[in-house]
Amino acid sequence: MSHLYSPFVTPSSSTNRMMLNVVIALIPGTLAYAWYFGPGVLVNVVFASALALALEAAVLLLRQRPLKPYLGDFSALVTAWLFALSIPMHSPWWLIATGIGFAMIAGKHLYGGLGFNPFNPAMIGFVVVLIAFPKEMTTWFAPAELTGQTLGLADSLRYLFGLGDNAQWDALTSATPLDHYRTSLGMDLTISEIRQSPLFGDFGGVGWEWIANWWFIGGVFLLLTGTIRWHIPVAMIGSLLAIATLFWLIDPDGTASPTFHLFSGGMMLGAFFIATDPVTAATTPRGRLVYGALIGLLVYIIRSWGSFPDGVAFAVLLANMATPLIDYYTQPRVYGELPEEED
Amino acid sequence: MPDGSRSTLPFHLHRFHGGLHLEDHKQESATRPLQTASLPGQLILRLKQHIGEPNEPRVAVGDRVLRGQKIADTPERVAAPLHAPSSGTVVAIEDRPVAHPSGKSDRCIVIEPDGLDEAIAFEPPDLERCSREDLLRLIREAGIVGLGGAVFPTAAKAETAAAHPIQTLIINGAECEPWITCDDLLMRSRPEAVIAGIRHLQRILEPAQTLIGIEDNKPEAIAAMQQALDEAALTDTRLVPIPTVYPSGGEKQLIKILTGHEVKSRHLAFEIGLLCQNVGTCAAISDALDRGQPLTHRIVTVTGTGVREPGNWVVPLGTPFEHLVELAGGFSVERPEPIMGGPMMGFEVRLDAGLVKAGNCLLILNRDHRPEEHECVRCGRCTDVCPAQLLPQQLYWYGRARQFDKAEEYHLFDCIECGCCAAVCPSHLPLVQLYRYAKSEIREQQRKSWKSDRARKRHEFREARIARQKAEEEERRRKKREALAKKKSTPAARPETELDPVQAALERVKARKAAQQVAPKNTDNLTPAQRRQIEEAEARRRKLKQGPDS
Numbered sequence A: 001m002s003h004l005y006s007p008f009v010t011p012s013s014s015t016n017r018m019m020l021n022v023v024i025a026l027i028p029g030t031l032a033y034a035w036y037f038g039p040g041v042l043v044n045v046v047f048a049s050a051l052a053l054a055l056e057a058a059v060l061l062l063r064q065r066p067l068k069p070y071l072g073d074f075s076a077l078v079t080a081w082l083f084a085l086s087i088p089m090h091s092p093w094w095l096i097a098t099g100i101g102f103a104m105i106a107g108k109h110l111y112g113g114l115g116f117n118p119f120n121p122a123m124i125g126f127v128v129v130l131i132a133f134p135k136e137m138t139t140w141f142a143p144a145e146l147t148g149q150t151l152g153l154a155d156s157l158r159y160l161f162g163l164g165d166n167a168q169w170d171a172l173t174s175a176t177p178l179d180h181y182r183t184s185l186g187m188d189l190t191i192s193e194i195r196q197s198p199l200f201g202d203f204g205g206v207g208w209e210w211i212a213n214w215w216f217i218g219g220v221f222l223l224l225t226g227t228i229r230w231h232i233p234v235a236m237i238g239s240l241l242a243i244a245t246l247f248w249l250i251d252p253d254g255t256a257s258p259t260f261h262l263f264s265g266g267m268m269l270g271a272f273f274i275a276t277d278p279v280t281a282a283t284t285p286r287g288r289l290v291y292g293a294l295i296g297l298l299v300y301i302i303r304s305w306g307s308f309p310d311g312v313a314f315a316v317l318l319a320n321m322a323t324p325l326i327d328y329y330t331q332p333r334v335y336g337e338l339p340e341e342e343d
Numbered sequence B: 001m002p003d004g005s006r007s008t009l010p011f012h013l014h015r016f017h018g019g020l021h022l023e024d025h026k027q028e029s030a031t032r033p034l035q036t037a038s039l040p041g042q043l044i045l046r047l048k049q050h051i052g053e054p055n056e057p058r059v060a061v062g063d064r065v066l067r068g069q070k071i072a073d074t075p076e077r078v079a080a081p082l083h084a085p086s087s088g089t090v091v092a093i094e095d096r097p098v099a100h101p102s103g104k105s106d107r108c109i110v111i112e113p114d115g116l117d118e119a120i121a122f123e124p125p126d127l128e129r130c131s132r133e134d135l136l137r138l139i140r141e142a143g144i145v146g147l148g149g150a151v152f153p154t155a156a157k158a159e160t161a162a163a164h165p166i167q168t169l170i171i172n173g174a175e176c177e178p179w180i181t182c183d184d185l186l187m188r189s190r191p192e193a194v195i196a197g198i199r200h201l202q203r204i205l206e207p208a209q210t211l212i213g214i215e216d217n218k219p220e221a222i223a224a225m226q227q228a229l230d231e232a233a234l235t236d237t238r239l240v241p242i243p244t245v246y247p248s249g250g251e252k253q254l255i256k257i258l259t260g261h262e263v264k265s266r267h268l269a270f271e272i273g274l275l276c277q278n279v280g281t282c283a284a285i286s287d288a289l290d291r292g293q294p295l296t297h298r299i300v301t302v303t304g305t306g307v308r309e310p311g312n313w314v315v316p317l318g319t320p321f322e323h324l325v326e327l328a329g330g331f332s333v334e335r336p337e338p339i340m341g342g343p344m345m346g347f348e349v350r351l352d353a354g355l356v357k358a359g360n361c362l363l364i365l366n367r368d369h370r371p372e373e374h375e376c377v378r379c380g381r382c383t384d385v386c387p388a389q390l391l392p393q394q395l396y397w398y399g400r401a402r403q404f405d406k407a408e409e410y411h412l413f414d415c416i417e418c419g420c421c422a423a424v425c426p427s428h429l430p431l432v433q434l435y436r437y438a439k440s441e442i443r444e445q446q447r448k449s450w451k452s453d454r455a456r457k458r459h460e461f462r463e464a465r466i467a468r469q470k471a472e473e474e475e476r477r478r479k480k481r482e483a484l485a486k487k488k489s490t491p492a493a494r495p496e497t498e499l500d501p502v503q504a505a506l507e508r509v510k511a512r513k514a515a516q517q518v519a520p521k522n523t524d525n526l527t528p529a530q531r532r533q534i535e536e537a538e539a540r541r542r543k544l545k546q547g548p549d550s
């Protein structure tokens, strides 16, 4: 007789459902992205997802694991999607393949698969291509609002396979607002001068700030469905705002405003979708606060003094490294352990 | 305050961490009145139905027994005897499948009831003249154990606790697990028995106050108990409705809710002046002390989606579970899943096993497919609900990796196996099962290392004894040698010196004196170490006396 074990209750949630929620929450922001920058982002997402699922299936076959439960858990999809959103649009296929390959194999399966990976797989893939292909990774397209046009689906596909037109390419690319900041500040321009650039909107960059809003809305959905908890996003955003405000008050003309930091780059996406990846985040309640705050802090440090324009990926990976330590030192007080007792 | 029971002062309730709001499924069985179970064809009574020392049969195969007759006992203190629940013949004393998570078999006394239900003459004791010790002995003799599920012998628990000043006696009527309603029915149908039992406990323990905790999803039980309490006019006793949150009926959780205190890890409640007893146990105490009846029956809830007519029955112990299913109208599902206890902490049982004192509920569910398991994604939901405030995901991680020392460091043994973590885990991991396994593995290791520890200590002791004997032997031989050497050396000195007889006599006296001084004194009753010290000192002295050249 096979023994059953308690509790005998129908589970109220599943990992698959949580991952599916993440995918759902990514949809509005992704559509907004396509709206402002053209359908190229969708090409990225679809190509990366297909590749990730194929790789996942291949690795599962190699590891002799059943396909259905693992492929059906949506985690490969989430990884691919987040990676595709992090890289520039119209990236060539080999860049995407390299990133996804590293994300799925080195970032996930070499550690034993989902649940065992200490680092966020999407960010592993991102950092690998960022270091390997710095030129491609810093070629960003300007929002439609600035150039008056975006690439259509056919053109996007052409660029994906390296068949695009170079002249057209040059006309459409531009620095990201964060990039622009770095170079301009390097040229000793003041913030108000920098903000004259048409790249900037009300809070962050034109287009970018609206996408950030949609990430935020997706994040609220994740919070309401209980997919993620508030600790990490709140701590991450809070710490970034705190340190950005501090430096901004000291030198308002030489540093970017806190809201600019919040609405730029991968911050919103990072706070709600990347840093909240439960597998690689701290797991104790207090630990999550520390973890989120650490990422916010690192993002600011890397953006301000590091050699890369955005710091979310590095910040997340560095915090991943600190996760075991954070968890160890933030263990909750066990029932019956009196707070004043330190033994 | 003469009548503490009707206090209208607001009572400050505390909260415990985590817990779950579960669908309580109480209506299914609680809406029917308490019924009396019919006798089954056989009563299968496990010899050991309590935590503690095992019982030995006091009857033989072929004996006729009467209801209330003691059929198994042990001279040990931490135990509870067993009594025949009905009259009949002992047909076997053998291994039978028992109600146990492992599905194992154990020694049982099998009685075939004759249907007459003849009882021994029950003699209520003269309580006026009973001392506290007498009361405890009577409770033990009646075979009473904690009926909330822990089945620890009540007399032993109360006796240990009575040695401490008990501030608060806590009566547990929470009944927090879904589906189970046996305590609810008991409080509704026999509240005066519960209150009488509380009165006896108060006499034994002399607590400063008594608190009765009942979850607020049982308004009828609360009303009935309050009325009985008012009528009995118990002093400093108060009924406290508590919020319905699983597992409020866990001893540690109920203590927290009612008193705000927390029982330290590896400590017992009475160490902080608290004692918990279940309402069913209180009624059993009243039966024993007011009527002289031992524990032979208990109320059982038979319920679940898998039986036609759920309800509560007063059931003789040893009744096979299949008989209970018949009482409840039979199965209503194709693939029934019989569980003893509630859905959160119960375990699957065989239907041919007999009811034990711990059996508060037979839950029949439909055998669903277990949802797929995934890896732990460290989502932390388990942490949010764990009433022991543990990190179940870390326990899982280390338990599965067999890093048991680490699991212990993360307080594995503070886990109360409530099942909250597993109920919310989105990866559907068998967390509690793993914790039980890890605990048993650690206990096994400890038992082994304790054994080898004892063997090592014994070995060391033996070595030490041999060494001491050797040292003593050595010492004796040395003394002998010295004495011999002295005897020899004295005459040998003469030819060398060629002194005159007077001088020689003087020399002899001197030598004897020296020998006397050098000879060790009071060496009896000394440890080898002391002896060695003395020996060394003597050796130094000898050296000094005899001069550097000797």
Ligand code: SF4
Pocket (backbone or CB within 6 Å): B375, B376, B377, B378, B379, B380, B381, B382, B383, B392, B393, B396, B421, B424, B425, B426, B427, B428, B429, B431
């Ligand atoms: S609830 Fe399950 S998946 Fe989530 S952290 Fe706990 S054990 Fe892991």
Ligand code: SF4
Pocket (backbone or CB within 6 Å): B382, B385, B386, B387, B388, B389, B390, B392, B414, B415, B416, B417, B418, B419, B420, B421, B422, B431, B432, B435
């Ligand atoms: S079973 Fe143990 S670890 Fe799980 S919630 Fe209950 S006390 Fe916590």
